[in-house]
Amino acid sequence: MDVITISRELRLEVAHNVRHLGGYPTAAGAETTDVAIRSASLHRLTDRGLEQLREREVLTIVDFRSDAERERDRTPDASRYGIRVVHAPVFQHDMSPAGFDGEFPGFAAVYAMFLEVGAAAxxxxxxxxxEADGRVLFHCAAGKDRTGIAAALLLDLAGVDEATIIEDYTLTEQLLAPLKEQWLPQMRERGFDEARAAALLAAPAEDMAATLRHLRERYGSAEEYARAIGVSSDTISAVRARLTA
Structure with a gap:
């Protein structure tokens, strides 16, 4: 199966929820490039899937998963195809609906936590x-939560409007539909009821809207957030330049 781009989606053998951030209009009248690609876990990738990444000039993968996740679901050796993997865990203790201790407070509250605990990532x-050559793919497990925050930050930095950022986030629920039949039985086996298990794959618009409000209220913008977590002005300018054309 060759790489097929349907809208922004990339069909890889085998990965889910893979799509670039290109083609979105910005406030400056430009358009986002396809340099940055968001994805769910790549542990299912075949050799052909790795070849497809290399054909798309993906030379760097940023993995937001924890050590335990990486050990459990190992990504095939991408270095054979000239692709480096950067490990940048957003958290080490599971903060998803599956791993949250006690009552899950909702994604908006958890995403606000991600901005703090995941600052280094x-x-x-x-x-x-x-700094990277070629395209950069970033991912977590489902490509929705940790990855969704990353995509929102990049799109906001590029000057994409909030409605579009929210729409990009909600697309995840549609693209993860093929995983539902696999995930829901597994979650039920772990003792989670149907509603909480289904929440793993949900991407409600209101949660991203609330997250963007939090970002504005606490930091002002993705650019100010980046500065607050130690990203230099030169790096911010370089990222924006790579994200827009």
Missing amino acids: YRTLFETIA
Whole structure:
């Protein structure tokens, strides 16, 4: 199966929820490039899938998963195809609906936590995009939560409007539909009821809207957030230049 781009989606053998951030209009009248690619876990990739990444000039992968996740679901050796993998865990203790201790407070509250506990990971993403050759793919497990925050930060930095950022986030639920039949039985086996298990794959618009409000109220913008977590002005400029054309 060759790489097929349907809208922004990339069909890889085998990965889910893979799509670039290109083609979105910006406030400056430009358009986002396809340099940055978001994805769910790549542990299912075949050799052909790795070849497809290399054909798309993806030379760097940023993995937001924890050590335990990486050990459990190992990504095939991408170095054979000239692709380096940068490990940048957003958290080490599971903060998803599956791993959250006690009552899950909702994604908006958890995403606000990600901005704090994941500061080093998001700083690594900014710095990697600024310096890397070729395209950069970033991912977590489902490509929705940790990855969704990263995509929102990049799109906001590029000057994409909030409605479009929210729409990009909600597309995840549609693209993860093929995984539902696999994930829901597994979650039920772990003792989670149907509603909480289904929440793993949900991407409600209101959660990203609330996250963007939090970003504005606490930091002002993705650019100010990047500065607050230690990203240099030169790096911010370089990232914006790579993201827009």
